[in-house]
Amino acid sequence: QKEVEQNSGPLSVPEGAIASLNCTYSDRGSQSFFWYRQYSGKSPELIMSIYSNGDKEDGRFTAQLNKASQYVSLLIRDSQPSDSATYLCAVNSYTGTASKLTFGTGTRLQVTL
Amino acid sequence: EPEVTQTPSHQVTQMGQEVILRCVPISNHLYFYWYRQILGQKVEFLVSFYNNEISEKSEIFDDQFSVERPDGSNFTLKIRSTKLEDSAMYFCASNRDRANSPLHFGNGTRLTVT
Numbered sequence: 001q002k003e004v005e006q007n008s009g010p011l012s013v014p015e016g017a018i019a020s021l022n023c024t025y026s027d028r029g030s031q032s033f034f035w036y037r038q039y040s041g042k043s044p045e046l047i048m049s050i051y052s053n054g055d056k057e058d059g060r061f062t063a064q065l066n067k068a069s070q071y072v073s074l075l076i077r078d079s080q081p082s083d084s085a086t087y088l089c090a091v092n093s094y095t096g097t098a099s100k101l102t103f104g105t106g107t108r109l110q111v112t113l
Numbered sequence: 114e115p116e117v118t119q120t121p122s123h124q125v126t127q128m129g130q131e132v133i134l135r136c137v138p139i140s141n142h143l144y145f146y147w148y149r150q151i152l153g154q155k156v157e158f159l160v161s162f163y164n165n166e167i168s169e170k171s172e173i174f175d176d177q178f179s180v181e182r183p184d185g186s187n188f189t190l191k192i193r194s195t196k197l198e199d200s201a202m203y204f205c206a207s208n209r210d211r212a213n214s215p216l217h218f219g220n221g222t223r224l225t226v227t
Contacts, residue, residue, distance in 0.1 A: 005219070041223075046216075047216070049213075098162070098163050098168035099216065100161060
């Protein structure tokens, strides 16, 4: 059973601070990793994708991947109230002829004023 | 930016009735998916579809479920005889290739079975 684990939170950070979200996964064969943001009642929205070890930065977001430790993280700099949402870690495994994302339960982030 | 579109946004049905959820994937995408999310739970894979056939399905996707691409644009999920536990948000997704391209999700259909 492929698992993706996240702390459900809530993670509360003050406006302007750095939010750090973490994720571990069980399938060592996984090759691509995604962070999605989900507002309550809405669909997952792609924030970041990362495929190789190290850091990947996009604006205020930085994704970090360590395949040896089976660990993915997302840093959000200068957190804004609009960043308050649930952040889903998703791990991709290729099976048959299509992708298959396994999602974590998500970490709820609250950015306080 | 191209989007995955889903209709209806909300569907209410009685237990035992058939429902069809509709999706229009992004036009140059080749792989199509259905996921569902029961309220308060994680997003779960249901089925993947490529080249007009199912690539993989989960244990959830039993004989009550079927998918179809009836024309060049639509992708549908049919639930033949709905149960109370089918109440969930159903998300359609698509991507260009099976390898690294991210999945793009539609806005979802909230299915309520009474």
